[in-house]
Amino acid sequence: MKFISIYFVLLVSLSVSAQTNDNDSTSLLVNDSLTIKIAPPTSVIVEDYKYDDADNLQLHWVPSIDDMPQDGKVVRYRIYQSTNNGSFVLVDSVNFSVNMKKIEGLAIDSTYQFMVSAVSKNYEAKSNKTITIQTEREWINFNLASLFLIALLITSAVIYFIETARRGKELFVRKIAGLEAVDEAIGRATEMGRPILFIPGIHDMDDVQTLAAITILGKVARQVADYDTKIRMPVARSLVMTAARETIKTAYQTAGRPDAYNDDMVNYITDEQFGYVAAVDGIMVREKPATIFLLGAFFAESLILAETGNSVGAIQIAGTARPAQLPFFIAACDFTLIGEELFAASAYLSGEPKMLGSLKGQDVGKAIAMGVIIVGVISITLGEAYGIEFFSNITSSIQSFFTVNK
Amino acid sequence: MRREIPLIITTIAGLVFAISYFIPHWPFVEAESIFGDWIAIVQAFAIWLGALNLIKVSLEKIYRKKEDAFYSGIIIVCLLVTLGIGFYDGFSGGAQSSFRDTGTTFDWLYRFIYTPLTSTMFAMLAFFVASASYRAFRARNFEATLLLIAGFFVMGGRVPLFDLALKPFTDVPYFSEFAGWIMAYPLTAGMTAIMIGIALGIMSSSLRIILGIERSHIGGA
Numbered sequence: 137m138k139f140i141s142i143y144f145v146l147l148v149s150l151s152v153s154a155q156t157n158d159n160d161s162t163s164l165l166v167n168d169s170l171t172i173k174i175a176p177p178t179s180v181i182v183e184d185y186k187y188d189d190a191d192n193l194q195l196h197w198v199p200s201i202d203d204m205p206q207d208g209k210v211v212r213y214r215i216y217q218s219t220n221n222g223s224f225v226l227v228d229s230v231n232f233s234v235n236m237k238k239i240e241g242l243a244i245d246s247t248y249q250f251m252v253s254a255v256s257k258n259y260e261a262k263s264n265k266t267i268t269i270q271t272e273r274e275w276i277n278f279n280l281a282s283l284f285l286i287a288l289l290i291t292s293a294v295i296y297f298i299e300t301a302r303r304g305k306e307l308f309v310r311k312i313a314g315l316e317a318v319d320e321a322i323g324r325a326t327e328m329g330r331p332i333l334f335i336p337g338i339h340d341m342d343d344v345q346t347l348a349a350i351t352i353l354g355k356v357a358r359q360v361a362d363y364d365t366k367i368r369m370p371v372a373r374s375l376v377m378t379a380a381r382e383t384i385k386t387a388y389q390t391a392g393r394p395d396a397y398n399d400d401m402v403n404y405i406t407d408e409q410f411g412y413v414a415a416v417d418g419i420m421v422r423e424k425p426a427t428i429f430l431l432g433a434f435f436a437e438s439l440i441l442a443e444t445g446n447s448v449g450a451i452q453i454a455g456t457a458r459p460a461q462l463p464f465f466i467a468a469c470d471f472t473l474i475g476e477e478l479f480a481a482s483a484y485l486s487g488e489p490k491m492l493g494s495l496k497g498q499d500v501g502k503a504i505a506m507g508v509i510i511v512g513v514i515s516i517t518l519g520e521a522y523g524i525e526f527f528s529n530i531t532s533s534i535q536s537f538f539t540v541n542k
Numbered sequence: 543m544r545r546e547i548p549l550i551i552t553t554i555a556g557l558v559f560a561i562s563y564f565i566p567h568w569p570f571v572e573a574e575s576i577f578g579d580w581i582a583i584v585q586a587f588a589i590w591l592g593a594l595n596l597i598k599v600s601l602e603k604i605y606r607k608k609e610d611a612f613y614s615g616i617i618i619v620c621l622l623v624t625l626g627i628g629f630y631d632g633f634s635g636g637a638q639s640s641f642r643d644t645g646t647t648f649d650w651l652y653r654f655i656y657t658p659l660t661s662t663m664f665a666m667l668a669f670f671v672a673s674a675s676y677r678a679f680r681a682r683n684f685e686a687t688l689l690l691i692a693g694f695f696v697m698g699g700r701v702p703l704f705d706l707a708l709k710p711f712t713d714v715p716y717f718s719e720f721a722g723w724i725m726a727y728p729l730t731a732g733m734t735a736i737m738i739g740i741a742l743g744i745m746s747s748s749l750r751i752i753l754g755i756e757r758s759h760i761g762g763a
Contacts (some may be wrong), residue, residue, distance in 0.1 A: 189571040225646050275567050284564050290742065294749050342581060344744050347751065347759050354758030365680045374592030375585065380760055404592035404597045408656075410663035422610060436664065443670040456618035457740045468670075477744030482758060483750070490755055498746040505738050 174202040174209045174503050176261035177252045190273035191246040196236035197263065200254035203232050209256045215239070216251040221268070242300060243270050282537045289504070294497030301493030309492055314453050314471035315484050317393035321451045322359045325426035331366040332356070333425040335416060335441060335457070337432020338372040338409055341379055342377075343477070345457050349432035350379055356429065357387035357530055361396065369402040370419060372412040377404045388467035413437040417444045430469065433447045455481065508534060520541040548760045556752035627651060692728075696721045741753065 146269040185192035195215065201211040210232040218226040218241070230237055242248060247270050253262040301307055323331045334356065335350040354370070359366045367384070371377045380402045388397035405415040417440065420428070428445040430438070430452065436459040438454075445452045446468050454465035455473025465472045473481060476498070483491035512534050519527035555577050562570035600614035608614075629643035631648045641648045681687040698704040699721020708716060750756035 187566055189566050189568065226657065259579035273567055275565060277564055277566055280564055287745070290745055291749060292748055295753075298753075298755065341759075344747055348747055351756055369681075372589035374590075377592060377595060378588070382760065383758055395676075399598060400602075402594045406596075407592075408660070410660040414659075414663050418610075418613070426661070436667065439670045439674055440666055443674055457743070459736050459740075462736070463678075464674060467674040474739075476739035476743030479740075479747040482747075482756060491750065494746045494750050494755065498742045499744070501742040502739070505742075 170241045171259050172209050172256035173259050174254050174256045174261050175200045177203075177213060177396040178263065180250065180252050180263045180266050181371045182239075182248070182250050182266040184269070184272045185238060187274050187277035187279055188271075190271040191240065193239045193240050193242060193248060193269065193271060194236065195239055195250055195251075195252070195266075197252050199233065199235050199259065203254065205233060207404060208232055210254045212254045214255055214260070215379065215499060216262075218249040218251075218265075220246050221249070224249075229255075231285050244271050244273060244347075246270070279541050280510070281480065283489050283540050286501075288502075290501040293500035294494050297496040297500075298490045298493035301489035301496075307489065307492050307496050309480075309484060309495055312473070312477050312480065312484055314455065314473045315481055316476060317451075317453060317471045318485065319357065319359070321427040321429075321453055322356065322363060322365060324451055326363040326365045328426040330426035331368050331423055332360060332424075332427045332429070333416075333420065333450070334367060334369045334429045335432070336369070336371060336376055336380065337430075337434050338412060339433035341375045343433050345431075345433040346373075346376060348457075348479050348481065349455075350376070350383055352429070352431055352478075352485065353380060354383045354387055355482065355485040357384040358391055361388045361391035361393050364393075364396065364468050368419065368423070368425070370412070370416050371402060372405060372407055372409075374404055397498070409437055413440050416441060418523055420444050420448050420450070424448045425450050426517065430450045430456075430465065430480075431473070432456065434465075439464040439468060445469075453472065508538070545757065545760060549754045549757070552760070553752055553754060555747065560748075560752075593621070624648075624651060692724055696724055699724075 152358070173194065177200050177410065180195070180197040182195050183212055185194045196349050197213075202208060202211050205321065212231055214226055214233065215230070215237055217227040217230045218224045227239070228237060228451050230513050239250070247268050249268050250266045251262055251264070253260045256439055297307070297415075314537075322332065334353055336346055336353065337343070339346050341347065341350075357367060369380055369384075371380060381399060385394075388394055405412050419425075420441075423449070425445075428450045430441060431454065434441075434456050435458065438456070438458075442452060442454060442465055452469035453471045453473070454469040455478035456462065456465065457478055459475070462474055480495050480498075483495050513532070515527040515530040518524055519531050558570055558573045558577060562574040597618065600617045603614040604611045604618070627647050628641045631643075631646040635641070635643065635646070639646075643649065675693075678686065679690045679693055681690050695717065699718040704717040705715040708714075747756070751759070
């Protein structure tokens, strides 16, 4: 009986097991019928990414034939990477319809191989492996060749005119009204016995506009020291505070009045844009400066500062290289240094020949720009209006030369 | 040496940044990255320099009982309260949380005190635009008259009212088309000229600094 019962138990368990297997195979069959099979991507090509520091490769492929913009079966592509002939690991994935990927963060001394798979909701079709490749390092970015040529030409012109000026040749520089007014503005503050307020914008020392403002400050501070006028300079960046203090201190020492210098002439307010504006507006309203310099990088605060300065009756000299802020300064200030005039200011105020020479070099760049614009306008007009191929070629040559693909 | 060392650093850094733009190769790229890190480190320390200066100037005003000492008191209190709350939120939340997280007291300060104050300052711009426009558009001379006419058409083209007024006569939106023309051609031409000048100015200015001709920013005469 015992054996019979064991036999029945075994029989029952085997039948249950068989049923379960049957169920599994059914489920497999069902899954297999629901599988969204897709074709893999083809022609997977890997090549060196040009003009980098040997840390990138460019991968591109022909998308799977099941990758359609509408009702396509491919949901994404997966990118597998093998380093130094090791096993393939998933490194990235991109959406369907994408057919290229920049592979970043690679090392120059390793070899790489790639594989791309198309993925549907429940299926993955892998491509063939690419060739084995190493990253390469190029010395010169030839995409920037035209820019390099222009930079070289203008740099050479600047250096040439600096040398010409050094040899003693007189250079003509046109009068800049805003800079001619600096003396008058400082004199006015001296006569009225009221302070001068110098605002160097809200950017740090890594902005060339702030540097330009600090260089102008050097010239202004020298005159301030000579006239014994009071200067106040609230700043929005700590490094600007340090640089400005050093500049004013040197100006006072050069003027022979080091004792009149005080660190509190320059003080830090806050990095926050409108917090700084509130503080500077407060200073303007309370201290009523006779002269205000607004030189440097300005944004939305430009008009708030300039209008408050205007309301207290100060003579205002502004300058920025932010084209969007220039109309505000022109509307609210007495003199405005427009763009390049801000950068020319220190050379103009110093009157040193080698500084003025750099301005003449800049003019060469302007002459080139003007020449190219005139040729471009004529060639595009004649090319479009009369269909003359020669002029169309000139237009396209100019466009391709001045288009930079970094 | 006090002037020479900063000048040498400026020249080297300037050249490295300029060269690495055209030559993406060792050692320029690495040097550029190192200089970038140095800038970040110096700026981080400089924040304390600024904060300490602010405290010093404010305390001096309070000590000397100057006219605006009251405001200096508010600055000190606000600075210490914000710092205290920031540190408290930063340390009390554990390693996974930050004082900037939504729901912290610091976040409350930011959203309900700092942001409204900033918005208030920014809102003042609306009134200043009106007063500045009034002055700029007064037809005192030829340029101002030209500005007034251009401004009239651009503003007129930006609102539907002007085109609507022409509706009984024509379906062509002359105002918006003329405004678009002003923005697309005379304005773009003028802006491009200014941008070219700015680019050349930056280049010339940078060269003066890199070559050591311009020294005012490091306290040179």
